Amino acid sequence: MFSKDNDRYSRQIRFGPIGAGGQQRFDQARVLVIGVGALGSASSEMLARAGVGFLRLVDRDFVDWSNLQRQSLYCERDVKEGLPKAIAAANRLREINSNITIDPVVADVLPTNIGELAQDMDLIVDGTDHFDIRFLINDISIVLGVPWVFGGCLGAEGQVMTIVPGETPCLRCWMPDGPPMQTDTCDSVGVIGPIVQLVASLQVAEVMKVLVDAREAICGGLQAFSLWDSRFRQISGANLRDGKNCLACDQKSFEWLYGEKFTSATKLCGRNSVQISPGIARQLDLGRLADTLKAAHSVTHNAYLLRVTVDTLRVTAFADGRAIIEGTEDVAQARTLYTRLFG
Ligand SMILES: [Zn+2]
Missing domain, CATH: 3.30.310.10 (TATA-Binding Protein)
Incomplete structure (x- = not known):
């Protein structure tokens, strides 16, 4: 590592649980960020600043005026130029850290391409805010043995969960019947910037723990927040794996990846x-x-x-x-x- 890298990451290296060894792991890590809207903007910026060596950013959308309120990587110029989010995000991240590799992919994440996008990755960050794609991520995570970090936010509420295949409950363990019936969206009930930053921060903290293999520090449950009434909760997933009959992790039935369940x-x-x-x-x-x-x-x-x-x-x-x-x-x-x- 160059000395400017030591300077750049010195405060992070001084943090005991990461140290020089952890920094080296960040440098060698390959992380896939699916969706660079609000959550993906905030998390990929933190990952780039932390020196994660390879970031693949996948998004199908373009930057729009209504994004600027909370999607922190984008500026007015991106909207005027009509740039896809993945490209605008890559431009910004390369300005932030030119020593890492950014691989922008303008695409819809589908059962037909998620295998290729996720292979050779150490971890997947959920920036989708979309349950259909999360169940698809959950399937590929188990198939490839790649951990992923769930993040969701709406209004002033948010949730974060880390899924390490074979170690923590998967999304299907939590939701055996598939995606919850949900009619509220950011479009109907809105979302505020602070919950985005909070959820993304917790996601990135979990990513760091996984990358430095701090297994004991990983949160095995669901962390949930309601910022407007200042409520913070943690729901344990400890007994979710007791019966061991999850369709995904036990029966290896991957209905979003190979079946008919994907929209x-x-x-x-x-x-x-x-x-x-x-x-x-x-x-x-x-x-x-x-x-x-x-x-x-x-x-x-x-x-x-x-x-x-x-x-x-x-x-x-x-x-x-x-x-x-x-x-x-x-x-x-x-x-x-x-x-x-x-x-
Ligand atoms: Zn499961």
Whole structure:
């Protein structure tokens, strides 16, 4: 290591549990950050500053004005230039630390590409805020034996969880039935900057523990925060593995990676539309959804469907969670909008 590296990382090296050996591990580490929106911005910045040697950033989206309030890597120029988040993030991180390798990938994370994205990685950071992709990350994490750190935030609430395959409960151990029914999104109930920074900070602390192999320091449970009423909780996962019948870690049934559970998106030929079909039947409460979406969008609904217009796109959603997005043939754009509106 050059002496300027010793200077750069000196305060971190002086922190006993990391030390010079830990710094060397950071330097050799390869970390995959899935989603560089709010959480991914904050966590990848901390990882780059800490000297993690290889960061792969995957995101399908572009920088938008509504991102700047909390997505800390981006600036107005990125919006004006219409840059994809992965590229804008890589530009910024290279300015922060030119000694590490940044590998930006502009792509949708899917069952067909997650294996390639995650192979040879030491760890995966969840920056998606999207349960469908988290279950996919959980599957590949077990298949490849790569730990991952879950992070979620909405409003002023957040959660963090570290999953080390074979050692701590996996996401499916916590949620055997798959993703929770969730209709609130950042689009409907908003999100504030401080919860993003808090969740990302806890995620990165967990990443550091895993990378330096501080197994005893890793939080084996779920950490949950509600910043607006100052509540902090830790839920133990200690007995979740007692029965040992998890579909993912015990039965090796990877339904998001190899099965039908991942949400599919199909172009509807000649209609300038994309259809999104959740792999798990959902039950959207159309009336309630219409009420929350009305705050920001033009919405109509009846007993069977809900219509919402966002810029030039018209979205028709059905109670089973299926949606048709008219005005685009861009599958990634359609997925992004679907996630924004319906979680
Ligand atoms: Zn499990």
